[in-house]
Amino acid sequence: MSTPNDEIVCKELVELVTPYLEDVLPTNERAAIERHLAECDGCTTYVEQMRQTIRAIGHVPHEPITSRTRDEVLAIFRAWKAERS
Amino acid sequence: MVEALKRGDDLAFAWLVEQHHAMLVRLALRYVADQATAEDVAQETWLHVLRGLARFELRSSLRTWIVSILKNRARSRATRERRNMPISEAWLATVALGEPAVDPDRFFGSANTELTDRWASAPRGVAPEEQLLASETQAVVSHAIQALPLAQREVITLRDIEGWSAADVCNALGLSETNQRVLLHRARSKVRAAVEPYLSQTDQP
Numbered sequence A: 001m002s003t004p005n006d007e008i009v010c011k012e013l014v015e016l017v018t019p020y021l022e023d024v025l026p027t028n029e030r031a032a033i034e035r036h037l038a039e040c041d042g043c044t045t046y047v048e049q050m051r052q053t054i055r056a057i058g059h060v061p062h063e064p065i066t067s068r069t070r071d072e073v074l075a076i077f078r079a080w081k082a083e084r085s
Numbered sequence B: 001m002v003e004a005l006k007r008g009d010d011l012a013f014a015w016l017v018e019q020h021h022a023m024l025v026r027l028a029l030r031y032v033a034d035q036a037t038a039e040d041v042a043q044e045t046w047l048h049v050l051r052g053l054a055r056f057e058l059r060s061s062l063r064t065w066i067v068s069i070l071k072n073r074a075r076s077r078a079t080r081e082r083r084n085m086p087i088s089e090a091w092l093a094t095v096a097l098g099e100p101a102v103d104p105d106r107f108f109g110s111a112n113t114e115l116t117d118r119w120a121s122a123p124r125g126v127a128p129e130e131q132l133l134a135s136e137t138q139a140v141v142s143h144a145i146q147a148l149p150l151a152q153r154e155v156i157t158l159r160d161i162e163g164w165s166a167a168d169v170c171n172a173l174g175l176s177e178t179n180q181r182v183l184l185h186r187a188r189s190k191v192r193a194a195v196e197p198y199l200s201q202t203d204q205p
Helices: A010-021 A027-039 A041-058 A067-084 B002-007 B010-028 B035-055 B062-080 B088-092 B129-133 B135-146 B150-161 B166-173 B177-200
Strands: none
Touching: A010 A027, A010 A041, A010 B177, A027 A041, A041 B129, A041 B135, A041 B150, A041 B177, A067 B010, A067 B035, B002 B010, B002 B035, B010 B035, B010 B062, B010 B150, B035 B062, B062 B166, B129 B135, B135 B150, B135 B177, B150 B166, B150 B177, B166 B177
């Protein structure tokens, strides 16, 4: 679904944003996205919000482990140390 | 890190477990049937990590090596229990297909040929950095991730929370590059939609 002159529209761009940010698009598609972004404030904002979302996700803490799990695994560690020496 | 572990530094080991244990249990659940067995496999993995430390070479990353041990332990446990390893196809079926990244109503329809598929209601505003870290935004992000279908949740967790490369995620989850990217795209798009009101709130005048 592309327009006759191979330009992309907003609805297509939002589906290409991940391969665009991952930098895996063929050169011509990447260029088409950059041409579109140069003229479209909505999509420029969209891509920036996607980058912000990724940064926000990056600050979500790791899943914590329970103290029971920690104790069990540290017991394994102590047993290993003992078996070594 | 590896040197500290070889010396038997328990703080280094505790840190490593804190970083990776939950992820190991999640990965194990792709091979074995229940949480208790997955937890067991993860603990078994730590023992094998410790025993194998002397042979570990820095050619691969420590994490990649730990994940490969987990996969071996989980596979052999799955075989012992005569369970079939869940294949990627079945797991991928937890993904609803054909989910658009953005609500189609936000684009112009076909009535206006000039504007078809262009923004009717464009996203506005980007948030200052501190807004991203605000506890309210973080809660919305966490909640949105929890609400994702399993396969999408796994991929976004490993890529964007744990910071893994695409190649490492493909390897750990047995996904093609394309599948990995599709899952990541769907997941990120939904999280963005969920936080959009928070990003736009501080709209520039």
